[in-house]
Amino acid sequence: MTIAALLAAQRAAAMAELPVTIAARKDRLTRAAAMIRDHAGRFCDSLSEDFGHRSRDQSMLTDIAGSIAPITHALKHVERWAARERRAVQFPLGLLGARGWVEYQPKGVVGVIAPWNFPVNLVMGPVAGAFAAGNRVMVKTSEFTPATAAVFEAVAGDYFAADELSFVSGGPEVGQAFAALPFDHLLFTGATGIGRHILHAAADNLTPVTLELGGKSPAIVGTHADIAQASERIAIGKMLNAGQICLAPDYVLVPAAQEQALVDGLTAAATAMYPTLLANPDYTSVINDRHHRRLTDWLDDARGKGARIETVNPANEDFGASNSRKMPLHIVRDVTDDMTLMQEEIFGPILPIVRYEGIDAAIARVNRGPRPLGLYYFGRDAGERRRVLDRTVSGGVTLDDVVFHVSMEDLPFGGVGPSGMGSYHGIDGFRTFSHAKAVFKQARIDVAKLAGLKPPYGRALAASVRRQIKE
Structure with missing residues (x-):
């Protein structure tokens, strides 16, 4: 299946599933944690193979425990994050029965372009936020860590359907094609220079982008x-x-x-x-x-x-x-x-x-x-x-x-400026990967008439305007 066809399959599945229940989100998060936990040793071996040598204890800390921690945090808080958020409406509409709120809705399919330095953690951290928000996810792994990428591709199918979570590997050409796909959100972690190319590629589709870059800290x-x-x-x-x-x-x-x-x-x-x-x-x-x-x-x-x-x-x-x-x-x-x-x-x-x-x-x-x-x-x-x-x-x-x-x-x-744009982790990641949909429910009475909004305009409209522009 081509990566474009894979995106189409994920988007169709995402739309068919709406609304995505809290139970479904927790189930995906739980399976994501199990995938890493069950294959921790295999991931550590692949990390050491990719680096030439990598401390097993460090890999357990940074890439295994470090991947499960954001998933566990999301499992604990996702119900609260996803709750309808009440917002105020202008006086006197609230008194007349009008209401306003925000509903956090999945964006659809999130693309993740992962780096080589923490090639498990910097996949699963974004996946945690994307799954909590109710999305499907496609991941482009780094060509510099092929052994770790191969483990993801080998084990993911035991935990997820391809239209839930899928992995794509390959060199720069694959990365360029991946970045040019019309995702509903794209997250890239890597060098600032490459981040510029990612932003250019995403611009053609008006894909919202989160860039996690670097800089001289x-x-x-x-x-x-x-x-x-x-x-x-x-x-x-x-x-x-x-x-x-x-x-x-x-x-x-x-x-x-x-x-x-x-x-x-x-x-x-x-x-x-x-x-x-x-x-x-x-x-x-x-x-x-x-x-x-x-x-x-x-x-x-x-x-x-x-x-x-x-x-x-x-x-x-x-x-x-x-x-x-x-x-x-x-x-x-x-x-x-x-x-x-x-x-x-x-x-x-x-x-x-x-x-x-x-x-x-x-x-x-x-x-x-x-x-x-x-x-x-x-x-x-x-x-x-x-x-x-x-x-x-x-x-x-x-x-x-x-x-x-x-x-x-x-x-x-x-980051900020050359070190990145946008943010994730915790509730901020949930909101990055969610669409904050504004909903306004009008009062039952004829507000347009009361406020003078219906032509022919007259004194009622003038009074409304004066109330809104007075100091």
Whole structure:
């Protein structure tokens, strides 16, 4: 079946099912959780195969538990989310018996274009919101994680009919054709450059789009921050999945006087967590040779332009002699704006350090760049914290840690400007994938006559207009 025929089948099934009951939505959510839970080991094996090595414990946390959590949250709250929402009507219509409300109706078929870095979680998170809203879903998996895509295609049919949930795999040509389909909503997670192409493709069909992109998410170490705590938490977030996270701290802003303490803290934290790397089952590889070469080239570019690079390699392992793509944490100091790693999202275990003098200088440095997906602030000064929140614009913020706001199911997750548009997760995801249908029920009396709305117009209409325009 072609992808266009598959979309047609899903849309026909969606229209035939209306209205989609809460029981049907919960049933799909329950089956989605079972699909991931029943095949957790198989998914973890495929993830490690795709990456060259990926920590099994990390995969269980980020892609298995991380996929079931939004489904469980939706199961708990979907009935409340889907309830009719009463709205006010203008005086005196409410007194005369008129009523207004919003009904949240499924949009129909949601397309999901998933990335490679969390290729289970970033499929199932959107599926949770789409199913809660009563939709059918088509997923385009990443060509960089073919083993994981193959598991989805192998097991999905045991839990879902193709007109409920289906998976499509293939390279860029398939992705382009998928994005050009007339979905009722399309969600893309990936790079900003590709997001532009997705938006162009969707525009021809006027398909509403949610873009979850990336960007250079800064971590600001405040003037009164606990350096030991901040450095450890930054290191955890940077080294998880070997830095291949859209929300990974991309660079750190630190007061000049505390730079060395921060570098020492980062080194100590990384060493404690990963005393070895090459044979360490907890540490993940870079996804493929192309990305490994990209990261190496960017380090060479920075070094050639005057950067000092400190490699955190506690066991003095020979990475050059290894055929693995594991890469240790590289702390980059004395960075300048003309370095590639200060212009592009890094997406790997490389962490530039930027010195600043005064919090306003740090804020100005953030605001010189595109608006990031995430922003992180560490500090005990409430006024400084408030200034950072008020004077910067980002998709989301975590205070005194990194990345964690994405795990809070009741918070919207999304970018702003180059880091994305729209949001999902929790009730916000439900609403993203729903059509908020306005319904107005008129009073029984002849309101048009009472308000003077019937020609020939006269005093009653003039009185109505005066009431509406008076200060």
